[in-house]
Amino acid sequence: MTILNETYTLSNGAEIPKLGLGTWFIEDDEAATAVRAAIEIGYRNIDTAQAYGNEGGVGEGVRTSGVPREELFVSTKLAAEIKDYDAARAAIDESRQTMGLDYVDLMLIHAPQPWDDFRGGDYADGNRAAWRALEEAHQAGKIRSIGVSNFLPADLDNILQNSTIAPHVNQILVHAGNTPSELIGYCQSKGILVEAYSPIAHGEILGNAELATIAERYAVSVPQLCIRYTLQLGTVSLPKTANADHMRTNAQVDFTISDEDMNALRSLDERDYGDSTAFPVYSGK
Template identity: 40%
Template structure:
């Protein structure tokens, strides 16, 4: 199969009118060298959506991978995020221009406030800054990451509605309160660590049974769960075979019983990061 024939994920249209692929490549904790290799491989495999952040320290590598891939820039949806020190209207402009230089791009498709950091109380200004850089043509869409309902409400009260909200989400970490808010406001939900952390989720009987019945990998079962709930998962892998598997989610479906079994896996997790006290 040639590069042009590689299957790509379908897209979802954001409230601002642009299309975002429904699966993306996560790049944390890759360094520049690793990101360049993984991104080039993923794009050649058929990915058209790549997620990075200032914090990851690999934006330069992501941009290099895009160029190595040979895929036209206009076909790739690039997301990045910025740190708390830039939480002001002029600060976001500074952060955006720095990310553009590191990526080697003329524009960013989606830029997110990485964490709300409510202790410094400037995340609403950070969202306003994103609106301004979007108006300036430096980004095409804006959003937030790791925002809880109270954080979102303050953003809404200021007159802003993000196009995308990225959160930790998987069948064992359901976020039904946020999901309801996102849906009501027309915000697309992205999932980081969509297949869980540490591999425990992939060993759950509900997951392994569905994988055996459908002839898929456990990761594909969990990622398909995200797709059927309308989420955009961002699985991370530098292995070409796993990259192909993680993109091959659109030629099968879970049964109602299989989906319900995965839905029932939600459980408390004291190790889950709390964005009221954690952030950068």
């Protein structure tokens, strides 16, 4: 599972593992066990968020993993509703305290709008205020790298043109069937690393016949194909699971998808998320 040893280099020189563990929908009282299992398997990149409600469990898993803190890359996200400097500053410290960690490796603004107005109103001023709090925490050593999530080019420009530190990361929805190539290219042109969340489309893509046919060619599962696809796009891949067996198989992606198949996957349009459409990021806005 050599992918667990591979990293990208952020624009500030920090190394981030290419494959991480997503923890969305893992309950707080189960998160420590899941994180410890992932770290024992070899994962070194763990992703959570204030909105997930499991920062305490994730932090416990990190602290009790038996692996030195400096060998792990831990990310969290500032709640999307926080568009105010003072609230952001307080929430940053609260995350560190909840996790029981002296520092966080990466902290993101979870979305450019609050979830109940996702892709809605203009929150440019609030994002600049939250970003200023992240910059100060970064300069103070509380956060090693800072970034954003679900930001479109205009949202990124608002930060890039009004900040002293450019975002190191933009974490966005990327999977076979939903490849925002223009946004990925824009981020790359600005030196912003893209992280792909839900690389298996929240599980809704597992029954896709075209993906199954391509996966069969490589003698891999559909999830393995999907994870490999996002890696070959040059993104960090963040499949989420609390199942240790799935963690292992998700990391068994040491194969190469051909250019022809990459093009087929890139052009695939599959965004039927079933019941998950209730979540703003899958709603098609």
